[in-house]
Amino acid sequence: MTLVSIPEDEMSAELYQLSGEIELEKILTTFLQIAIASMGAQIGCLILYQDTQWLVVAQGDTKQIQSLEIPLERYQEIPQILIDAVVQTQQMAVLDNFSQTVEFAGDCYFTTHQPQSVLCTPLTQQEKLIGVLYLENKSLQNAFTSDRLQLIPLLNAQIAISLKNAQLYCQLTAYSRNLAQKVAARTEESEEKSEQLLALFNAIEDVIIVTDVDGRYLQVAPSSAPLLYKPPTAIIGKTAHEVFPPDMADYFVRNIQQAIATKKAQKIEYSLLIGEREIWFDGNIACMGEDKVVIVARDISDRKQMENQLREQKGNLETTLQKLQRTQTQLVQSEKMSALGQLVAGVAHEINNPINFIHGNLDYIHQHTQDLLHILSAYQSHYPHPPASLQLELEELEFSFLSEDLHSILKSMKIGSERIRQIVLSLRNFSRLDESEYKAVNLHEGIDNTLMLLQVRLKAQAERPEIAVIKEYGELPLVECYAKEINQVFINMIVNAIDAVEESNRGRSFAEITSNPNRIWIRTAKTEENQVQIIIGDNGIGIPEQLRSRLFDPFFTTKPVGKGTGLGLSISYQVIKEKHGGSIHVHSTPDQSTEFIITLPVSRTSK
Template structure:
């Protein structure tokens, strides 16, 4: 046997083995000549067309396998076999095909093949190889998965809407309580003005008791609301874990609502509402501060935390509105030791001073044009420092309207206010002065330049001197 005959024998043996192997493949494999006629196919293609290989060989694959895209018949020049032979490139695409009066989805991969062997029987060296796979079931499974995802999305949207409505209801109740609190402050000022201090103490105590009931109701509901939101956020995280690549529609909605921001901001909102209910209680108690400061527990605290919590409650007033520019808060904090103080009372001082600073800036903006507001950077600066080993200092400065020199000496007097009737009772700074000077043994001073701004300086000792500390 010559070497050539031996090589041919080996080649035929190899081809026979390949034939057996390819006959077990589920995908349809077809080999065409340069004219797109079927030269060879595996058993899967025979089963697909329900015809023997002898009946398939020599047929044009374009004619034998008419393909559609979106229900429209594909032209011959766009058929995968034509693309493979003309472009001499590989590719893969999904097409529709009508089989047994039903449309199926075929995933077709094609490649250009060029054979330059002396063992070939013809000189037809250019050919194409196509692999056909029925992906109808996979597409159907994907469609059902999309329906499930859509259903889950709707459930999440519904639950989010319910939580939003519950949150709105709580906010409305909080606003009603705030309105009631304002009315109580006005009543307090009138009673003090008519020298009914003793009656005022009893009145405030009774009303504070009545306000505590709805405040407790809100606090209790906030706990459930927090639980519901945590469950919902955990559900969303679980969904993202098992479906990290959602369908396009879900991804668009997630980007639109900024789902990552919601996941981080929801807990902050709940915390601010919790702080708000706590502050309502503190504000009710502070109504009696000017006439009789209740004894409270003295604690060593970080003053910065009190300032930051107050700024958080006032955050809505710092944002840009139609009437006022955004107010920038500059925190120039230095390291401070823990300070012994009446925490609630000191926070009330921060609230009064910061609220007045915001009012002064808004009043100045009301006098300016839009361009002047745009050119003017509204800001509040808060500086903290250590005076010495026994004292700390907090400076709160704004660039608002400022206080005329003629009335600066009256700002700490009870009932003195420059605000319209119904907006201020004239008790805020008087109570603040008493909290700092009498309750904490500190100093509260004011320096202001009309048209430039106002600066309040608070100095308090790091330790309150108690009566039992005296020798």
């Protein structure tokens, strides 16, 4: 019998055990065969103590040995009493002739079979009784000679070793079967577990990757494939720097090393171009042992898209809100202007008639007084010596001075009434309700009207001389526009210019201002076929660079409460840009000058 290596699976373990059993039977029958032959017996029987009982395991004669498994007490083909005695005494019994067997006369086996020679010997293993060998020669006395009996210890040793081997073998097969079973169970369990894990991984639509410190791809979950930058086969074993552009790779490796160094999971967010699509990922890098990390990244493109949409919507809402605010302030302002306009128009109209009346009659008064004075001087030449009382009255009246003064009074009255007429005209022009409609107008008139209305602010004051207004008008065609609103823009611009030059006067004496006087210039030109440009400039405080982006915001003002509303430029911007399709820009050198450059299309159609 040979021992072979441990069986690899349960099936072969069973086969092995079976072969072990077959081996054992063979050992026993062979042993008995050898015993019968070598001892010169005719029949024999081998009894072994197995599993708490005595079993007859082999029986036979010189020709044939048969293996059995019959409890000793039920086996009739053997002298039970003799066997019992040998078991009890653990001494070999040799009966040389039939007469000796009479000792065991009570045993019916002897009386029936009457064997001539009988040998019954205990079989031991390390002094422990393991079995009994029974041999018999029916016909020959003294069959078991002392020479032959010397073989008994040899036989015993052989069966003991064989049995020990067989036993070991059995134990081994049992062990290996057990082992195989365990391995199988474990394999099944781990297969089940890995199947479960795999199912779990597959159910997760995330990218799952294991890398080392350098971002070298060690493992990739199969479900990750569609979201990988390159196919799994192209990245396994490669480092991040071999797979990604340098910036991206740096980002990954930095976070991987951070995760390993701090033993804390790192959050990452990045986008990759996969196929035609840019995919955004939200990832987590967690330590796995000392020098590995597992990266789990989720496709958040939908979320990103939503965020972008939201941001866009927010932006839209913000611009809508701004538009609304502008429209609202514009509405408020135009409401105010229209109320003011109506008031001004009403007042202008009311003044217009009487002033025309006065102005128109001044000529007649002049004529009539000239006539009267003429008649008086005629009287004087005809009557050079009037009575003394009349002469006195004439002297008291200072007649010669009166006639001169009357002349100059009438002249200044005429100038005054002319001025009132012009102001009234400007007011009426400026606020004429019919001008809210879209029509071709002369912009120079609008500017002049505006300047006229702003005379009060332009003229000399206690602390400064008059602000010089330099008009450099070019050749302008009639421009199609909402005249009233364009006039409003001019007012806003010129008022700002006045404020700016006045602000620049702070801390300067009258003399200083006179030597470098306040100036406002207005230049107009036709710059393109369908475009005119109006520049309104001043040598005031100028606008600091950092404020320029906010100038046109509603309510942005640098002026004290009550003086500035911050609406002038925002409304002007609306009027020029949105209502007329023009543009409005600012150039400024702080502490020196500011210019607002307005362009307007000449007409809408050819725009």
